[in-house]
Amino acid sequence: MRFQPYRSPSTGRPVRAVLFDTFGTVVDWRTGVAREVAAFAARLGKELDGEAFADDWRALYQPAMEAIRSGSRGFVTLDTLHRENLDQALRQHGVEPDRLDTAGLEELNKSWHRLPPWPDSVAGLAAIRRGYIVGPLSNGNTSLLLDMARNAGLPWDVIIGSDMTRTYKPLPQAYLRTAEFLDLEPGEVMLAAAHNSDLHSAREAGLATAFVARPTEYGPGQMADLAPEGDWDLVASSVTELADRLGA
Amino acid sequence: MRFQPYRSPSTGRPVRAVLFDTFGTVVDWRTGVAREVAAFAARLGKELDGEAFADDWRALYQPAMEAIRSGSRGFVTLDTLHRENLDQALRQHGVEPDRLDTAGLEELNKSWHRLPPWPDSVAGLAAIRRGYIVGPLSNGNTSLLLDMARNAGLPWDVIIGSDMTRTYKPLPQAYLRTAEFLDLEPGEVMLAAAHNSDLHSAREAGLATAFVARPTEYGPGQMADLAPEGDWDLVASSVTELADRLGA
Numbered sequence: 001m002r003f004q005p006y007r008s009p010s011t012g013r014p015v016r017a018v019l020f021d022t023f024g025t026v027v028d029w030r031t032g033v034a035r036e037v038a039a040f041a042a043r044l045g046k047e048l049d050g051e052a053f054a055d056d057w058r059a060l061y062q063p064a065m066e067a068i069r070s071g072s073r074g075f076v077t078l079d080t081l082h083r084e085n086l087d088q089a090l091r092q093h094g095v096e097p098d099r100l101d102t103a104g105l106e107e108l109n110k111s112w113h114r115l116p117p118w119p120d121s122v123a124g125l126a127a128i129r130r131g132y133i134v135g136p137l138s139n140g141n142t143s144l145l146l147d148m149a150r151n152a153g154l155p156w157d158v159i160i161g162s163d164m165t166r167t168y169k170p171l172p173q174a175y176l177r178t179a180e181f182l183d184l185e186p187g188e189v190m191l192a193a194a195h196n197s198d199l200h201s202a203r204e205a206g207l208a209t210a211f212v213a214r215p216t217e218y219g220p221g222q223m224a225d226l227a228p229e230g231d232w233d234l235v236a237s238s239v240t241e242l243a244d245r246l247g248a
Numbered sequence: 249m250r251f252q253p254y255r256s257p258s259t260g261r262p263v264r265a266v267l268f269d270t271f272g273t274v275v276d277w278r279t280g281v282a283r284e285v286a287a288f289a290a291r292l293g294k295e296l297d298g299e300a301f302a303d304d305w306r307a308l309y310q311p312a313m314e315a316i317r318s319g320s321r322g323f324v325t326l327d328t329l330h331r332e333n334l335d336q337a338l339r340q341h342g343v344e345p346d347r348l349d350t351a352g353l354e355e356l357n358k359s360w361h362r363l364p365p366w367p368d369s370v371a372g373l374a375a376i377r378r379g380y381i382v383g384p385l386s387n388g389n390t391s392l393l394l395d396m397a398r399n400a401g402l403p404w405d406v407i408i409g410s411d412m413t414r415t416y417k418p419l420p421q422a423y424l425r426t427a428e429f430l431d432l433e434p435g436e437v438m439l440a441a442a443h444n445s446d447l448h449s450a451r452e453a454g455l456a457t458a459f460v461a462r463p464t465e466y467g468p469g470q471m472a473d474l475a476p477e478g479d480w481d482l483v484a485s486s487v488t489e490l491a492d493r494l495g496a
Contacts, residue, residue: 079431133394143431146381146406157407158394163429164412181411183327183391 003131006246008208008233011187015208018128018246019137019178021169021193022145024217026125026136026239027115027152030054036111040104048093051219056092060085065139065168075166077141083109112140113147117154118214124239126155131248133157137178137191137202139168158182170201179207192242196229203230210234210242251379254494256456256481259435263456266376266494267385267426269417269441270393272465274373274384274487275363275400278302284359288352296341299467304340308333313387313416323414325389331357360388361395365402366462372487374403379496381405385426385439385450387416406430418449427455440490444477451478458482458490 005014023029034050041048064081067073087097135158142161165177179189186206194214211228236242253262282298289296312329315321335345383406390409413425427437434454442462459476484490
């Protein structure tokens with residue numbers, strides 16, 4: 001019997017591609033960055049709290065993209081924003097980046113390319129891939145997402161980085177241009193994400209939606225995104241569970 | 249021992265990504281298109297020589313892209329060009345496309361999405377992928393290359409379609425923008441192709457080069473591209489042999 005793709009009740013369309021938010025949904029940025037920051041600090045003989053540093057570095061992410069989304073700054077890649085934000089985070093933690101070796105900072109900046117997957121991500125993506133196109137729908141640039149995939153073993157069919165859409169989520173064009181590269185209608189594309197705000201924007205752009213709960217993305221005291229806050233098409237506690245819900 | 253990537257004598261750089269021309273180099277477009285054309289004609293109760301039709305359809309490829317390369321026409325995808333060229337090829341073969349069902353023509357146009365790989369392609373790419381980033385560097389659009397990969401089992405790490413670079417080979421920007429998406433220097437990217445002209449242009453753009461001989465791409469009477477016509481970095485008779493040459 002031919003595989004019957006899941007039909008989204010909200011878009012009325014069969015889903016052809018399941019695209020994933022990456023940071024937090026597929027990979028555990030906090031653990032990965034904290035580990036590399038701690039090792040970096042140890043090499044320098046400095047004291048840095050890896051988790052607190054990761055949180056502070058990540059907190060600069062949305063404001064940095066906002067300058068580009070608002071049009072006050074031309075498009076630059078997330079690697080560039082991460083590198084600028086790294087200097088700022090270091091200063092917040094009492095370290096002057098201008099006194100440090102540039103190559104070492106570049107290498108630390110690439111910790112975002114080496115994030116570990118959540119335990120269910122690789123198996124879940126491989127299962128979904130049997131019935132659907134799978135790829136990231138992330139604010140990461142292509143080379144970042146490619147390195148991440150090779151390091152973590154993420155079996156993407158295709159990587160459409162934000163440097164290809166030349167915009168950042170949650171602007172509608174980030175979702176729509178991705179669908180266009182796939183030659184699919186927005187309603188044939190599902191966004192799977194651990195963040196309700198991302199799913200809200202995806203739905204407004206006409207995509208199907210799946211919430212994947214990641215209750216420890218921000219550590220043990222996480223308060224937001226513990227549960228779905230919309231009538232998303234699907235809700236799962238892991239990518240493997242999402243594969244089951246998709247019949248893959 | 250850590251894997252030592254191949255160092256290109258012409259660029260003086262270690263190769264990080266091996267990117268492939270697809271039509272003719274990785275997949276056998278003539279056999280694939282001829283088969284679908286013959287089946288299409290049989291359903292219509294018409295006589296069409298599949299191989300001759302494939303050759304004629306393919307012959308319209310370069311002139312169609314040339315309008316875009318020269319700037320006389322804005323960018324449109326290869327799917328669009330193939331569809332226009334299909335109408336022209338049908339008329340050349342005495343079939344009036346306006347009298348045919350549009351959905352059937354669209355489906356035939358997608359024969360370029362379903363081309364069979366050469367027998368060594370999948371195994372060779374899988375081997376090279378262990379040591380290098382692998383992807384297409386093709387005039388195909390992303391959705392075409394993605395369908396091709398899923399149908400033929402091509403294990404690409406990344407697909408950078410011509411709709412992402414917004415230009416067509418052999419213009420230098422086709423090679424350079426691809427390297428830029430990978431965050432690599434042109435000399436760290438190798439083009440592998442069965443066509444000397446493609447390799448000439450890639451070298452002028454600063455890429456490393458590998459010739460993969462495909463002496464029956466145009467059928468048994470092929471006259472061109474039977475042998476390397478430049479001092480390309482590597483020469484191989486298959487993708488598996490190229491994997492050996494690359495130490496992968």
